Every structure is written in structure tokens, then in C-alpha cells.
């Protein structure tokens with residue numbers, strides 16, 4: 001009788017004390033040095049594995065899956081799963097899971113942090129102070145835009161978008177949004193009475209625009225030169241969603257030419273290698289993809305992924321199964 005446990009790859013370093021309970025079910029292969037595996041190395045390491053816990057850095061393609069006949073589950077700790085080819089997962093009988101919900105509030109907090117830092121020029125002003133340029137108080141020193149009483153625009157009104165909208169109540173803001181589909185009246189009312197508008201109106205009327213939509217081929221460069229040109233010159237743009245939703249080159253041009261006032265960016269095209277011209281701009285707040293990075297939330301994301309692989313190895317349906325069509329097979 002074969003009593004060996006199924007094998008699981010944990011592709012990135014993450015809270016060993018949370019991973020501990022996986023030992024009851026799996027023989028674990030960890031990556032304590034947190035190296036990013038090349039596609040070839042990932043393929044080698046996944047040979048003979050039942051599953052993998054990963055992040056958005058692991059690309060799961062049809063080609064990779066065709067070389068991994070024993071793989072049963074890929075479980076990301078992220079809510080975004082644009083690194084998974086879901087169709088290929090289904091055709092190779094591999095379950096794909098993500099980690100929704102647990103990061104909504106923390107990510108919404110951070111969207112606000114970026115919006116406020118951008119509108120009130122916090123990092124630019126701090127840099128000015130740190131390099132010793134502050135010589136006197138000035139009536140127009142780092143004047144920015146108000147948050148309170150302004151109009152918040154949200155593109156992508158899923159769970160994170162709605163959590164962002166709810167926070168607007170304390171600031172007396174009006175909320176407008178655009179989404180693939182309009183929310184129900186009850187959802188709109190819970191999201192600080194958010195008003196559904198078309199994309200054009202959203203771009204033209206928002207004082208502060210936050211992007212909270214998932215990446216998909218349709219969302220690629222959904223904010224480009226034409227869209228930025230429609231925004232108010234006083235507006236700010238925040239992206240806590242995914243790189244590639246914004247055309248970074250067009251954004252850099254718009255920021256340089258004063259087409260919009262500023263941008264707060266947590267995600268970038270081709271991250272972590274961001275467009276070098278961002279670094280020369282004063283009217284940007286730049287952070288390294290940390291919107292969900294509170295300790296409690298990151299642990300909750302890891303635990304959500306753990307729950308999914310444990311359900312799979314027990315022969316249960318993982319709670320966050322994305323390719324539910326696999327169940328029919």
C-alpha cells in the first residue's frame with residue numbers, strides 16, 4: 001500500500017507558521033529564498049505534484065499544463081487570476097482557485113491612501129522636506145485638491161470597488177461608477193448611493209478616478225490617451241487593479257502635459273520593471289503592488305489558498321473554484 005502523501009509546491013515564500021497545517025496532507029516543497037522560478041524551472045518543480053500554491057508571478061499556460069499530467073490544482077493567494085489560462089486548466093482537468101473577499105477592505109483602504117496622497121501631494125512634499133528644500137511656510141506650498149465634497153469615480157464596481165465607495169460617506173463625496181453591469185438598487189445604496197454612468201461620463205465628471213476592475217484582454221489599455229484626454233486637468237487617477245489596464249506610456253505623457261493633475265499607482269505594465277520615466281515625475285505616488293499588504297490580510301489570503309488545496313486533496317470542491325465547468329467532467 002502506498003502511504004506517501006501527495007506533493008504540493010508552495011511556489012513563493014509565505015508565512016511558514018500558516019503553511020504548517022499543510023503537512024498533515026502533503027509532502028511540501030517550499031521556496032524559502034522566494035526565488036521567482038523561470039517557466040522551465042516551474043515546470044520541473046511541478047513534475048509529480050498534486051498541486052501548487054502560488055501568486056500572480058506563476059504563469060499557468062496550456063503549454064505548461066500539457067507537461068504536467070499529475071497536477072490537480074493551482075491555487076493562487078491573489079484575488080486576480082489573469083496569470084491562469086482557465087480554459088486550459090479545465091481541458092487539462094486542473095482546478096484553479098483564487099482568494100476573493102478577504103482582501104476587499106484592506107485594498108479599499110489602500111486605494112484611499114493613494115488617492116489622498118496623490119491629491120494632497122504627500123510624497124512629493126515629503127521628498128521636498130527630506131532633501132532640505134523647505135525654507136519657509138508658503139500660502140501655495142504644495143496646494144492640492146480636496147477629497148471631501150468632491151466626486152469620486154470608480155471604474156469596476158465589484159467587491160473592492162464597492163468597499164472603496166462605502167468609505168466615501170465620511171467625506172461627503174458623491175460617487176459615480178461604471179461597470180460591466182449596473183449594481184442592484186440595494187447594492188448601489190450600500191455603496192454610498194453610487195450612481196451608474198457610462199464610461200465617458202465617468203471620465204469627464206470624476207474629480208478622483210479609481211480603477212478597481214480585473215485585468216482581462218478586453219480591459220487592456222482601457223485607460224489610454226483618448227480616455228486621459230477626457231478627464232479634468234485637475235483630476236487624479238489611482239490604479240490598484242492591475243498593470244496593463246492603463247497604457248503607462250500614455251499616462252506618463254498625460255502627467256507631463258498636465259492633462260490630469262496626478263496619479264497614484266500600485267501596479268504597472270511589466271512590473272516589477274516599471275517605465276523609467278515614472279521616476280522622473282513629481283505628480284505621481286508610486287508603490288510596489290502592496291494594496292492588500294496588511295499582515296492580517298496577507299495571512300488571510302494564504303489561508304484561503306490553503307483551504308482550497310486541502311478541500312481538493314480531500315476530494316471536496318474547493319470553495320473558490322474558478323473553473324466550475326471542470327465539475328461536469
Ligand code: DGY
Pocket residue numbers: 056077078079080081103241292
Ligand atoms: C491580488 O490579490 O490580485 C493582488 O493584486 C495581489 O496579487
